[in-house]
Amino acid sequence: MVLQRAPKRAIVWGFSDTNRHVTLEIGSQLYQTKSGLHPVNEFGESIWSVTLDPQPDGGPNQINVHQTLPNGTLVTLTLNDVYFGDVWICSGQSNMQMTVRDIFNGSIEIANADKYPKIRLFTAALKPSATPMEELLGIEQNWSIPSADSVGGPSWTYISAVCWLYGRMIHEALNGIPIGLVVTSWGGTAIELWMPPEPLHECGISSDERVPLQPYNELLGIRDTLNNSNLYNAMIYPFTRMVIYGSIWYQGESNADYNRDKYTCTFSKMIQTWRQIWFTRTNNNTDIQFPFGFVQLSTFRTDGRMVGGFPWIRWHQTFDVGYVPNHVVPNVFMAVALDLRDDPNLIHPRTKHDVAYRLSRAGLAVAYGQSVEYLGPIVSNVTLSNDRERIYVTYTAVSEISLRSTDGFEVCCRGERCATKDNDWEPLTFSGKTGLTITLTIRNFCARRSIYGFRYLWRETPCPFKQAPIYSTTDANLPSPPYLKVF
Known part of the structure; x- marks a missing residue:
């Protein structure tokens, strides 16, 4: 895996019986802590947590966690091949979920995947929850080294093409800094599903509302409706104890005809809320203004006369300014995609290399301060x-x-x-x-x-x-x- 490098302080945490001593060892450094007094899951376990000293980028490292059981047995859990670098969360709907094997030149990416052993990949399973979960309800792809198998996984399963390409491009531009890519996305989902109740209420939206998934989810074999916040609870909240560097987002199609005129509010509130929750739950170790990048909506039908809701979502994605970064929500960057149509694929254009190029240029400029051109006129x-x-x-x-x-x-x-x-x-x-x-x-x-x-x-x-x-x-x-x- 990749944990967040210095100057941030990565956090390692886990479950244990309540009120038990835990020792964590990394290199010559030892950390002592105790698990909590109150159970947090159905097994009667509580959470222990260790905040590491700032670690320089690189690896591999080994992390050992020790605990002595009541009968005197010493139990050790070991994490091998741990690198420190920058961790990015990749979330959204189907254009984020769309996998490498389903894009133009995906076969080349799959064939070359093993050239990037310092990138690490993780994909959450599609699971909703009515309440916030400390632990993921399912894992589609456990932490993996890039290979033909891990980058070229099954269609619409793993790994996200936009996430992989963005991560690979910034990895190369940053001279091989380790990059951790965490994909947590679900096709056909409205933004309301990815937000906790409080910001929904601030935008005049009920947290009890049921939201249908868009019909093209049928290509994934999914037909369902979910309640607002269900995906935040199960697919975002479990990651908020992990220190991250930033997030990228590709979503909005499902809101073109659903709460469209509230998207300026929901999108800005979602970013601000994610930042606050990550900052709080990582004990201030994730930047409260962590970089947030997004892909502005691409295209859908081939009829060039159709206006519809897409132009409005594109506008609202910029908080009605027309571009980012801007004064409304700081440290936000984007890729323009409205000229990247792919008519046979309609709402799922396969032109993801161009998307990732534009997004990575913006990320390098805004998130890393590099002097690269990243804005069009x-x-x-x-x-x-x-x-x-x-x-x-x-x-x-x-x-x-x-x-x-x-x-x-x-x-x-x-x-x-x-x-x-x-x-x-x-x-x-x-x-x-x-x-x-x-x-x-x-x-x-x-x-x-x-x-x-x-x-x-x-x-x-x-x-x-x-x-x-x-x-x-x-x-x-x-x-x-x-x-x-x-x-």
Whole structure:
């Protein structure tokens, strides 16, 4: 396995009979503790916990835990081949769950897996619970060294392609620092299932609500409804005694038509709550603002005219700002994916190398402070000309913008109807680029009307593969994210 390296202090914990002495040994270091006074499970056991001194990255290490039984027998549990590095939690729904063998070039990743022995993999089983659990209810993949078997496990079982590729890419960029990847994801699940009751209530959502899993879960043989918080209880809470470096998240499809307009609240509250709980339950050893990365929703149907809920979830994923990092929730980063359509696979595009590349660049910049380009062009200003015949869009975060298409820019001049009537939005005509500013001409339809708003790539599947209009010139794999401006 991988435990969190210095400067953080990793925690090792376990179960024992109540009020018993426990000794932990790692190298020349000895730690003494006692298990708790009160049972926490059906076996009458309590929890013991040891916070290690900060450990430098590397390994392998051996951890021995000793306890003397009432009859005088010394029992020792041994953990072998333990490395210290950075631990990342990978969670979300099916696009996080989607396995390496099911993506483009997955066979290459599987064949090369054994080149990365300092990455360690773990996958939780799909189990819900009505109450928070200290221990996982099931394990799909116990701690494993990368190999053809562990990276190329059964479809939709292990290991997550986005998690593996993200971990491999940051591992290489960080000069081989050990990386622990913990996958805890479930396809077709709404965000409400991954949150404890308190933040749900703050967003005006009942914790007793039953949530249906989306129909495409049938490919996993799962047909069920779950209660809010069920997956937080069983698939997040058990990990919150483990010190981690950060988390990545790929979810939102299930909320495109379910509590869509509350997603700004639920997503921000989920991040903040996870951070607080990990900070508290690891005795302040996990950063209270630990890095949190996410994949902005990709695409679904092939009909490029469909608006639907996806654009709104993409917008709400940025807390209605249009990009991250931003001032709303700190230390958050993302990968744009709306140009990575894969029509035969619809909601499960196989283009996960591009997703992981974009997410890993952002992670290296935000979570590790590296000087790498990670943002596509970000809208810094949208203005109307004095004669209200043109819109000027100015970008930042890049040195130069590259134009691949002139489609995808829209304006609406029908007043408040624009907020709910997608058919009222009209295409804008591209008419020029000067530096980081583009000029768009408003068609005659809006003459003498009040301009309500401007939007960009506001479609479920807005463009052909890697043919969004605006990209960075210096990194051609970084598109500009979707945008909405109400004047």
